[in-house]
Amino acid sequence: MGLSRKMKSEAILPLLFLLQLLVAPPSLMAAGPANVFREYIGAEFNNVKFSDVPIHSNVEEFHFLLSFAIDFDASSRSFTNGAFDVFWDSDNLNPSAVASIKKDHSNVRVGVSLGGDTVDNGGSVFFKPSSIHSWVSNAEHSLTKIIKTYNLDGIDIDYEHFKSDPDTFAECIGQLIKRLKKKGIISFASIxxxxxxxxxSHYLALWKRYGHLIDYVNFQFYAYDKGTTIGQFIQHFKDQMSNYEGGRILASLVSDDSGGLVPKNGFxxxxxxxxxxxxxxxxxxxSADDSQAKGFDYEKTAQSLLAKPN
Incomplete structure (x- = not known):
């Protein structure tokens, strides 16, 4: 006895839904709130504290990103193949400060950003692995120790200079995120x-292979020219939505007004x-370091905008 036309149709629907999940852009399945504010902090060593930054209770999640952890040895002035150390202001932004801000604000999460532009002597931070296996192993071990010591929630990937090909970068970073998430060491990852x-070329190679593990794309729209207009900003944003298809692309500004679409011009x-x-x-x-001099006005405006109902 065969199925009726209606029964056949109903049987096919779940299969179609499963097929859509399989072929959808992978990051559509990444977890995370749709209403998130993020702030880099600690790179400038100007004594900014977590508690200095205003936090809106109606923002679904507020992420501090400690800047930076770098696989670099300051004494030998050499890169260390995934063995990360703390290069942020750890006097003010220490484990007890992390515990305190998370206790005082239930919507706060704290992550660590890896890499950055320059190290403390002004030289470029390079992504420079000896091999995929050794870099991932060293990175997993060293970052797990840092994350557990500081009770952190996630990692952000901010390498900007490379001594590797895109495929090696993709595998190193992708495998690292996969391991840390699988073991429950982190709950979010961003690039x-x-x-x-x-x-x-490096980040798109990573996205193609491991986009389903990446929760946010912190695209640096402030790296465009300072004269960026509203129309150009919107177009840039949509261009990156196409590049990082299915990803949660975040709008961004630099608080010293040095690039991109600045608030006075319509950010x-x-x-x-x-x-x-x-x-x-x-x-x-x-970053919070630069915003301190302005009384964190941009942070207040951004969070009010995000917290306001549609």
């Missing part, structure tokens, strides 16, 4: 690319347009 051919107006189009997943700012 911080910008519009540069070398940078994009928050652009964000409101993106929000109206249901494209705004969150906002991040580089």
């Amino acid at each position: 911080a690319p910008f519009d540069d051919d070398e940078v994009q 928050f107006k652009a964000c409101r347009r993106l929000k109206k189009e249901k494209l705004l997943n969150g906002i991040f700012i580089w």
